Amino acid sequence: MENTGPDYKKIYSDIIERDFPDKKEMCKNILSKTVLSQLDVIEINTLIFGNASREISISNQKHRSYNKQTILQILEYQQKNCLNNTQLAQHFRLSRNSVTHWKKKFKV
Known part of the structure; x- marks a missing residue:
């Protein structure tokens, strides 16, 4: 294994x-x-x-990375809960640009 x-x-x-x-x-x-x-x-x-303080959250966000499976789960969550890109980005503490990029890349 x-x-x-x-x-x-x-x-x-x-x-x-x-x-x-x-x-x-x-x-x-x-x-x-x-x-x-x-x-x-x-x-x-x-x-x-x-929840971490704002400074720690910002620092941690810079070091996050997502694999394809996780990205697809996030985009599925968006569809399931009828969220727009801004709402999804706020929920998962992402950039709206990341969400848009993922949707284009994975054709969702």
């Missing part, structure tokens, strides 16, 4: 066990998955640590 990246499930399970045992029940649904998607990692990080 090829190791393609960090084992986020193990990482977050250890963090919860060690530092946040009170949040274990809240994160149970996400951690019950066999593999965590990038959206799952973002969600569980928010559940555990809360």
